[in-house]
Amino acid sequence: MTANKPVPQRILITGVSGLLGINLALEAVKQGREVVGLANSRTLQNTPFAVRACDLTDLSVIHPLLDELRPNAVVHCAALANLEVCESQPDLAQRLNTETPGRLAAETARRHIPFVHISTDAVFNGASCNYLETDPVSPLSIYARTKAEAEKAVLEAHPDALVARVNFYGWSLSGQRSLAEWFFNNLSGKRQVKGFTDVFFCPMLVNDLAGILLRLLDLHAGGIYHVVGSECLSKYAFGVAVARAFDLDENLITPVTAETGGLVARRSPNMCLNTEKLARTLGGPPPGLASGMERFTRLYREGYPETLRAFNQPGS
Ligand SMILES: NC(=O)c1ccc[n+]([C@@H]2O[C@H](COP(=O)([O-])OP(=O)(O)OC[C@H]3O[C@@H](n4cnc5c(N)ncnc54)[C@H](OP(=O)(O)O)[C@@H]3O)[C@@H](O)[C@H]2O)c1
Secondary structure (H helix, E strand, O other): OOOOOOOOOEEEEEOOOOHHHHHHHHHHHHOOOEEEEEEOOOOEOOOOOEEEEOOOOOHHHHHHHHHHHOOOEEEEOOOOOOHHHHHHOHHHHHHHHHHHHHHHHHHHHHOOOOEEEEEEHHHOOOOOOOEOOOOOOOOOOHHHHHHHHHHHHHHHHOOOOEEEEEOEEOOOOOOOOOHHHHHHHHHHOOOOEEEEOOOEEOOEEHHHHHHHHHHHHHOOOOEEEEEOOOOOEEHHHHHHHHHHHOOOOHHHEEEEOOOOOOOOOOOOOEOOEOOHHHHHHHOOOOOOHHHHHHHHHHHHHOOHHHHHHHHEOOOO
């Protein structure tokens, strides 16, 4: 970490139509930064930042794009994040989840600009817990393997890059992307759902994650960081927290143990990550569940979900 370098102000965000990308772009704009976002299949409208369409599986577009846009930092949020699609299209997963970040890392290193790569808690198989950044990865699915390989490719090409292993929830463009939205939508519609009591994770509100990623960028933090919430809980407990935050009926959530139910991709039962390195860098622990849920409900009351949905061009 070197604090005397300039703070990146013109940021290129890939995957800007995704759950993390859109929230990160809005947070960066709120902080007075200039953002250029890259989307792929979706079309955004009336955003307070520039958006370009770009298929990043075509690696040849990356060099001319960076030459043209001249960002002074790149945050790579685009990915094939659907585990089942990764199983059925392993070549696409390998290209987008491993080769694309590797090329972006090489191109940003050549230009001496910071690169933030978004990785996942799923690089671990869950046989243990409270994983440290230095623990060996043990991916179970094609998604997890391609993300784990990306971490290596990124740090080989750009040793100062920040690799953030994340898990997050929040409001999305579609209103249906995150686990919290799934619980909220079903419980609001008074529909019975299942919550896994034996799958553990450390969810962080995406808006909190956005702020922390920008802070880490400003601090020029590099290497692998676990950027997740400070509490480890089951998916069932998370559903109950969503129900309580919105005064919805938590009895609609049936506690069950995880079963694959026709799913092909193997999932880790324990994705709890140690966040002490992050806490040391930030000077305090990352936000916990209560503060995340408080902000999640406040954003709802302020009409943030509708604001997001208005950016999503119908039919895109
Ligand atoms: N959600 C989580 O809790 C979670 C957990 C762990 C790690 N992560 C990681 O966090 C990052 C962001 O995830 P997310 O949930 O925000 O993802 P998401 O909502 O699924 O969004 C994926 C983004 O990638 C873009 N994309 C897909 N194919 C592309 C292509 N060929 N070329 C360029 N862009 C393409 C999509 O663009 P279009 O929609 O326009 O096609 C979209 O903007 C990913 O690296 C993911 O692996 C997420």
